[in-house]
Amino acid sequence: MSLICKHVEALEGYTPGEQPRFEGMIKLNTNENPYPPSPKVGEALATVDWQKLRLYPDPVCQQVRLQIAKNLNCDPEQVFVGNGSDEILALFTRAFVEVGGAIGYFDPTYSLYSVLAAIRDAKVKPLPLNDDFTCPMPPADFADAFIWTNPNAPTSVMAAPETIATFAKTFKGVVLIDEAYADFAPANCMALATAPDNQNTVVMRTLSKSFSLAGVRLGYCVGPKRLIEALYKIKDSYNMDALAQVIGLAALSDLPYMQANAQRIIDTRTALTAALEARGWEVLPSATNFLFAKPPVAAAELFAALRAEHIFVRYFPGPKTGAYLRITIGTPEEVARLLDVLARYQA
Ligand SMILES: Cc1ncc(COP(=O)(O)O)c(C=O)c1O
Numbered sequence: 001m002s003l004i005c006k007h008v009e010a011l012e013g014y015t016p017g018e019q020p021r022f023e024g025m026i027k028l029n030t031n032e033n034p035y036p037p038s039p040k041v042g043e044a045l046a047t048v049d050w051q052k053l054r055l056y057p058d059p060v061c062q063q064v065r066l067q068i069a070k071n072l073n074c075d076p077e078q079v080f081v082g083n084g085s086d087e088i089l090a091l092f093t094r095a096f097v098e099v100g101g102a103i104g105y106f107d108p109t110y111s112l113y114s115v116l117a118a119i120r121d122a123k124v125k126p127l128p129l130n131d132d133f134t135c136p137m138p139p140a141d142f143a144d145a146f147i148w149t150n151p152n153a154p155t156s157v158m159a160a161p162e163t164i165a166t167f168a169k170t171f172k173g174v175v176l177i178d179e180a181y182a183d184f185a186p187a188n189c190m191a192l193a194t195a196p197d198n199q200n201t202v203v204m205r206t207l208s209k210s211f212s213l214a215g216v217r218l219g220y221c222v223g224p225k226r227l228i229e230a231l232y233k234i235k236d237s238y239n240m241d242a243l244a245q246v247i248g249l250a251a252l253s254d255l256p257y258m259q260a261n262a263q264r265i266i267d268t269r270t271a272l273t274a275a276l277e278a279r280g281w282e283v284l285p286s287a288t289n290f291l292f293a294k295p296p297v298a299a300a301e302l303f304a305a306l307r308a309e310h311i312f313v314r315y316f317p318g319p320k321t322g323a324y325l326r327i328t329i330g331t332p333e334e335v336a337r338l339l340d341v342l343a344r345y346q347a
Contacts, residue, residue: 011118022310028328029312033212038257044250057242067252074194080231083239085206085219093120095230096145096174104143135159140170149178154326156286161189168201177203183210183262185287193222210262211251218248265289269329290328295347
């Protein structure tokens with residue numbers, strides 16, 4: 001008798017981006033924010049009574065939920081708070097896709113989706129992106145549920161919200177719009193999630209990128225109350241720890257700080273795009289805090305050369321992505337150092 005479920009034994013786990021720790025390294029490989037979180041986070045942490053950690057946290061993360069509802073001008077019952085958006089993605093596969101059902105998404109996209117589908121013992125239906133990395137319109141009966149990543153990762157390209165709205169109206173199952181990078185984009189789909197007639201569309205965000213809180217694990221999604229209730233029904237009892245709740249509330253209460261940082265990153269993105277294009281790179285139009293760009297030399301070799309200099313970017317081998325590098329936007333100083341090193345490799 002095999003001790004492990006067959007589908008678990010057969011699946012290949014997700015490989016997260018490398019988390020190197022070198023003094024003086026430049027880490028542009030996992031789309032973290034180069035700036036610290038809001039000072040309000042530090043102030044809130046200083047008020048935490050560590051002795052109270054003996055108590056369980058609020059199981060529904062109500063304060064954070066209320067703050068998100070206030071920021072978005074929606075009902076708190078339309079908001080689910082999760083342990084990173086990765087947890088919400090896992091719950092999505094359990095709540096809205098039957099065992100053996102099919103989950104659709106574009107290819108290439110965030111590679112966790114296919115792993116979560118395999119864990120759920122669901123089928124996957126990847127829909128290839130167009131050659132220019134834009135999204136084709138998925139048919140209305142394409143899958144039982146669909147994840148539309150907008151802007152997409154690792155490509156950085158965004159689809160118009162109107163296009164996604166058209167799809168969501170005709171699609172038969174639940175549509176999850178993964179907006180991990182929306183704060184760096186010129187438009188987003190949140191209005192679809194809060195629209196009174198919406199029945200099947202959920203928009204997901206994370207504090208890992210624009211709020212500089214990848215270390216905390218806090219994501220949320222917004223959608224029709226019926227779908228949000230389903231997620232609450234199946235989550236772990238205490239999915240958000242007490243510290244994450246304090247930190248999340250402080251960060252979400254300081255939108256101007258996040259927005260100013262996002263603007264700095266967008267400005268650096270514009271400068272890096274221009275500098276790379278001047279050196280012969282092909283840079284996809286980015287609506288995120290990273291670039292997906294094709295160097296004028298072999299991407300795999302350049303990736304290794306940068307690594308040897310302790311500059312970490314991300315390389316995705318494969319026929320569609322293998323000529324490109326994904327470069328997270330760092331500080332102007334980090335970007336200047338990257339460009340210095342690239343000059344040595346004539347890239
Ligand atoms: C498209 C996309 N969705 C979700 C996530 C996961 O975010 P979180 O840190 O909230 O789990 C990432 C992380 O890189 C991402 O790129």
